[in-house]
Amino acid sequence: MSDEIRAHYLIETPLPVEQAAAAIAGEQSTGTFMKLASESDAVTARAGARVARIERIAEVPTPSLPGARTGSRARYTQARIEIVWPYANVGPDLSTLMATVCGNLSELSELSGIRLLDVELPRAFVDAFPGPRFGVEGTRARFGLAAVPAIGTIVKPSIGLLPEETAQVVAEFAEGGIDFIKDDELSANPLFAPLEARIAAVMGAIDRHADRTGKRPMFAFNISGDLDQMRRGAEAIVKAGGDCAMLSLNWVGTPAVLALRREFPLFIHGHRNGWGLFSRAPMLGLDYRVYQLVHRLAGVDHIHVNGLRNKFSESDASVLDSARACLAPLFPGDRRVMPVFSSAQTVLQVHDTYAALGSADLIYACGGGIVGHPDGIAAGTRSLRAAWEAAAAGIPLAQAAREDAALRRAVETFTQHIR
Amino acid sequence: MSDEIRAHYLIETPLPVEQAAAAIAGEQSTGTFMKLASESDAVTARAGARVARIERIAEVPTPSLPGARTGSRARYTQARIEIVWPYANVGPDLSTLMATVCGNLSELSELSGIRLLDVELPRAFVDAFPGPRFGVEGTRARFGLAAVPAIGTIVKPSIGLLPEETAQVVAEFAEGGIDFIKDDELSANPLFAPLEARIAAVMGAIDRHADRTGKRPMFAFNISGDLDQMRRGAEAIVKAGGDCAMLSLNWVGTPAVLALRREFPLFIHGHRNGWGLFSRAPMLGLDYRVYQLVHRLAGVDHIHVNGLRNKFSESDASVLDSARACLAPLFPGDRRVMPVFSSAQTVLQVHDTYAALGSADLIYACGGGIVGHPDGIAAGTRSLRAAWEAAAAGIPLAQAAREDAALRRAVETFTQHIR
Numbered sequence: 138m139s140d141e142i143r144a145h146y147l148i149e150t151p152l153p154v155e156q157a158a159a160a161i162a163g164e165q166s167t168g169t170f171m172k173l174a175s176e177s178d179a180v181t182a183r184a185g186a187r188v189a190r191i192e193r194i195a196e197v198p199t200p201s202l203p204g205a206r207t208g209s210r211a212r213y214t215q216a217r218i219e220i221v222w223p224y225a226n227v228g229p230d231l232s233t234l235m236a237t238v239c240g241n242l243s244e245l246s247e248l249s250g251i252r253l254l255d256v257e258l259p260r261a262f263v264d265a266f267p268g269p270r271f272g273v274e275g276t277r278a279r280f281g282l283a284a285v286p287a288i289g290t291i292v293k294p295s296i297g298l299l300p301e302e303t304a305q306v307v308a309e310f311a312e313g314g315i316d317f318i319k320d321d322e323l324s325a326n327p328l329f330a331p332l333e334a335r336i337a338a339v340m341g342a343i344d345r346h347a348d349r350t351g352k353r354p355m356f357a358f359n360i361s362g363d364l365d366q367m368r369r370g371a372e373a374i375v376k377a378g379g380d381c382a383m384l385s386l387n388w389v390g391t392p393a394v395l396a397l398r399r400e401f402p403l404f405i406h407g408h409r410n411g412w413g414l415f416s417r418a419p420m421l422g423l424d425y426r427v428y429q430l431v432h433r434l435a436g437v438d439h440i441h442v443n444g445l446r447n448k449f450s451e452s453d454a455s456v457l458d459s460a461r462a463c464l465a466p467l468f469p470g471d472r473r474v475m476p477v478f479s480s481a482q483t484v485l486q487v488h489d490t491y492a493a494l495g496s497a498d499l500i501y502a503c504g505g506g507i508v509g510h511p512d513g514i515a516a517g518t519r520s521l522r523a524a525w526e527a528a529a530a531g532i533p534l535a536q537a538a539r540e541d542a543a544l545r546r547a548v549e550t551f552t553q554h555i556r
Numbered sequence: 557m558s559d560e561i562r563a564h565y566l567i568e569t570p571l572p573v574e575q576a577a578a579a580i581a582g583e584q585s586t587g588t589f590m591k592l593a594s595e596s597d598a599v600t601a602r603a604g605a606r607v608a609r610i611e612r613i614a615e616v617p618t619p620s621l622p623g624a625r626t627g628s629r630a631r632y633t634q635a636r637i638e639i640v641w642p643y644a645n646v647g648p649d650l651s652t653l654m655a656t657v658c659g660n661l662s663e664l665s666e667l668s669g670i671r672l673l674d675v676e677l678p679r680a681f682v683d684a685f686p687g688p689r690f691g692v693e694g695t696r697a698r699f700g701l702a703a704v705p706a707i708g709t710i711v712k713p714s715i716g717l718l719p720e721e722t723a724q725v726v727a728e729f730a731e732g733g734i735d736f737i738k739d740d741e742l743s744a745n746p747l748f749a750p751l752e753a754r755i756a757a758v759m760g761a762i763d764r765h766a767d768r769t770g771k772r773p774m775f776a777f778n779i780s781g782d783l784d785q786m787r788r789g790a791e792a793i794v795k796a797g798g799d800c801a802m803l804s805l806n807w808v809g810t811p812a813v814l815a816l817r818r819e820f821p822l823f824i825h826g827h828r829n830g831w832g833l834f835s836r837a838p839m840l841g842l843d844y845r846v847y848q849l850v851h852r853l854a855g856v857d858h859i860h861v862n863g864l865r866n867k868f869s870e871s872d873a874s875v876l877d878s879a880r881a882c883l884a885p886l887f888p889g890d891r892r893v894m895p896v897f898s899s900a901q902t903v904l905q906v907h908d909t910y911a912a913l914g915s916a917d918l919i920y921a922c923g924g925g926i927v928g929h930p931d932g933i934a935a936g937t938r939s940l941r942a943a944w945e946a947a948a949a950g951i952p953l954a955q956a957a958r959e960d961a962a963l964r965r966a967v968e969t970f971t972q973h974i975r
């Protein structure tokens with residue numbers, strides 16, 4: 138048990154499910170399309186994968202994905218299956234783990250659908266990775282937070298500001314009491330606002346604010362790029378007294394995340410842009426519990442999970458499942474990753490978010506939900522804190538709004554926004 | 557023109573197409589869900605994306621992907637659109653390019669489908685990347701090939717052999733005259749066959765073969781892993797006199813590919829395992845012309861394209877489109893990437909492959925198509941070369957098979973295999 142890797146899939150196949158599951162186990166371990174002399178029993182015993190469980194769910198008349206070889210069958214069976222590999226095949230490596238559980242599988246013509254639902258790793262695998270340097274506890278400590286989440290926002294417009302314009306926006310956000318501010322994923326090292334110039338300008342604004350107020354908001358600089366650029370960016374952040382780097386996880390790769398985690402004493406803010414590629418087709422891709430696990434092992438401290446009633450296509454159930462996965466301890470040492478809620482978030486989703494999670498261990502990032510407050514950024518930030526304090530204290534939103542002017546105005550404003 | 561990035565998409569939307577296209581351009585540049593003071597005209601002029609073209613294709617009654625906000629419309633329009641960004645937004649960086657053309661797009665609720673078909677890059681972007689160190693010309697020169705492709709194969713079983721067992725398989729393949737041998741994507745650094753031990757054992761077998769025959773097959777060692785492991789692997793290959801490293805492109809990330817390209821004088825063999833995640837759903841993901849472009853810029857010399865009549869779900873048209881994209885010159889300096897054909901390839905697909913491509917600039921990788929030859933590996937290899945020589949000379953397969961015993965036996969054997 139402790140020396141096995143287990144993967145859970147939702148599959149759809151025109152074949153008998155046992156045959157399709159065996160094809161997966163074979164393709165992803167010792168099988169090949171002809172029986173070779175070298176595929177000896179010893180090799181199979183050492184490295185063969187096996188099907189541990191099959192649970193039929195439904196039969197459907199049309200395939201979810203094209204390209205399956207149907208033979209004479211006109212129906213497709215959907216099933217949950219579990220495949221088990223010897224840990225020794227993979228060793229403690231994320232790239233080979235993904236090649237094994239998620240490699241040449243979605244192209245198989247034995248399948249008209251396959252989605253990776255979950256992965257269980259042996260302790261030896263997990264132990265080999267550093268995990269988040271700061272994670273949930275470190276992020277809360279950084280902000281000195283008790284019952285409420287860090288209130289976050291993003292520099293807008295996403296792209297196009299010059300370094301000094303960015304710094305001015307950051308100064309306004311800091312003045313408004315925001316805890317956490319981030320770059321957009323589109324803005325890394327634009328020619329008109331190079332990363333190092335942005336770092337200098339933004340940290341200047343943060344220093345001036347801290348000198349005056351004693352409070353330093355965290356700024357997540359998007360250092361995504363080639364390795365040299367990411368290292369230069371991380372160094373520049375450290376040198377300027379910053380403490381957070383943002384990475385576009387899908388494009389920089391886990392080896393880069395791991396290297397930065399090991400080399401720099403920075404919070405790593407993990408951005409999942411492109412996640413829809415892996416998730417939007419229901420019978421393809423992977424569930425977020427796998428995604429957050431891989432990146433958590435690589436050392437990400439914060440990771441995006443979208444938000445309730447977001448502007449994207451993701452359901453609330455999916456968002457909550459993602460956040461719960463991030464907040465599930467991963468031993469040794471807990472190593473939870475802080476989920477970042479965002480996308481059209483306002484005071485209106487706070488109570489539902491808290492009720493569903495039973496936790497304020499998150500970053501609650503708002504754009505319009507802060508700057509759209511009719512009384513300005515400070516009132517917007519205050520209204521969000523008031524909503525979270527109310528939720529944590531069991532006070533309904535309407536009641537809390539009667540007692541707090543900023544929250545009342547926020548509720549009125551954003552309720553009107555909803556069609 | 558020369559300072560713009562252009563992306564071509566196939567989209568599907570319940571909204572008027574103009575509105576959906578504008579949402580994409582806005583989301584991926586200066587737009588946000590509320591009009592902010594900071595989104596000034598100067599910013600939009602500097603960094604705004606625009607919709608350059610819309611071409612309606614079809615209306616369909618059901619959405620390809622779930623999660624679109626339909627409003628009152630019950631029909632979905634499919635269209636090709638073209639979005640243009642200022643090059644200055646991105647600069648010469650692959651991660652930010654992908655975040656821009658392929659980031660938070662497939663999650664948009666304005667869409668029930670989006671697939672990235674192609675990307676056009678300005679010269680300044682292309683010039684900033686090294687491209688393949690060897691590419692097509694370097695690979696051909698390495699093998700001393702004229703009219704025929706390099707004949708390749710893969711160590712089977714994919715995973716489970718001990719280092720000395722692997723070396724024995726390699727010795728047999730070398731003896732059989734095979735040009736190129738590769739690791740499986742599942743086999744990187746297994747506990748029972750650590751990478752460095754495999755490199756030592758395999759290069760020993762290759763050295764002994766070369767000492768005797770003067771011919772050195774190329775072996776692609778799968779060094780995929782974290783950065784330290786990849787660098788250690790690359791160093792060990794160089795030290796042992798090897799010349800090729802294989803990478804699981806989707807899991808190591810382009811920053812790692814670029815770093816290895818710059819640091820080591822090795823052929824980089826790009827493996828696309830997991831590509832089905834990006835390609836199998838027709839209205840999601842990306843076309844291979846984008847995928848090969850990104851990895852070609854990062855410095856990959858060989859890249860997998862599947863093969864005609866393969867065992868996977870991909871159509872022949874798609875395979876050929878991929879190979880043609882790899883073989884299209886990318887200036888400055890050509891920088892073509894060698895397509896690797898594989899998956900159930902035998903002598904039977906050779907003529908069709910050559911006819912469709914008009915080129916033998918490829919690696920033709922066979923597993924059972926070589927070892928399944930009834931007269932052994934040498935006969936299998938010879939039969940494939942004979943088939944390619946015939947194709948290049950315009951001699952039909954049946955005629956060539958009459959004149960070459962190994963080819964005749966191969967044709968007979970593999971024709972029987974086809975149901």
